[in-house]
Amino acid sequence: NAGVMQNPRHLVRRRGQEARLRCSPMKGHSHVYWYRQLPEEGLKFMVYLQKENIIDESGMPKERFSAEFPKEGPSILRIQQVVRGDSAAYFCASSLRPPTVTGNTIYFGEGSWLTVV
Amino acid sequence: AQKVTQAQTEISVVEKEDVTLDCVYETRDTTYYLFWYKQPPSGELVFLIRRNSFDEQNEISGRYSWNFQKSTSSFNFTITASQVVDSAVYFCALSGGNTDKLIFGTGTRLQVFP
Numbered sequence: 004n005a006g007v008m009q010n011p012r013h014l015v016r017r018r019g020q021e022a023r024l025r026c027s028p029m030k031g032h033s034h035v036y037w038y039r040q041l042p043e044e045g046l047k048f049m050v051y052l053q054k055e056n057i058i059d060e061s062g063m064p065k066e067r068f069s070a071e072f073p074k075e076g077p078s079i080l081r082i083q084q085v086v087r088g089d090s091a092a093y094f095c096a097s098s099l100r101p102p103t104v105t106g107n108t109i110y111f112g113e114g115s116w117l118t119v120v
Numbered sequence: 121a122q123k124v125t126q127a128q129t130e131i132s133v134v135e136k137e138d139v140t141l142d143c144v145y146e147t148r149d150t151t152y153y154l155f156w157y158k159q160p161p162s163g164e165l166v167f168l169i170r171r172n173s174f175d176e177q178n179e180i181s182g183r184y185s186w187n188f189q190k191s192t193s194s195f196n197f198t199i200t201a202s203q204v205v206d207s208a209v210y211f212c213a214l215s216g217g218n219t220d221k222l223i224f225g226t227g228t229r230l231q232v233f234p
Contacts, residue, residue, distance in 0.1 A: 038224075044227075096222075098220055109167075109220055
């Protein structure tokens, strides 16, 4: 499967625990985006990363959330000390090229559903 | 500011009916892109189409067609002869300027009954 791979697909955490969501972009893609979908809502941009760099984190909550995309390995979205309001679907997307005036098609993974109990 | 409005929260049709999903957008960018994605009950997001702001030609792909009208800032999606497998939430999205960051609408849930 050459698509965007996310794991785990479903994750249950107790309040106060940490959640780690992983994303392997499509083969050859080095640009990764994370979006959050709260129940019954559309997707909201969180962060845009290139390898080893955070380019735009304007949608990330100021506390408890962090993201990385190391030189080797998948991109990780980390949520510390989870609360019930963090329960959502987290989608990763990737693109082949950096943003340009000609635009890119963004391909999404299957999502990771986080439930905080 | 950029914004995407999908005023139809939920639509129900019977199989073989045609259905149109509305999408209205706001942007100050002169170059922008519009997308439609499908989210079936299984949850994944499936890319359907990307259209740039300079191309107002309508597009048809099988039973799917898209009507882009800059004059009304709309990018509507029509499914002809709907099928039960079309049941899903459909999202319209916008990106603009020199960024691939997508602004999503709140989605339209389509239910197709046999």
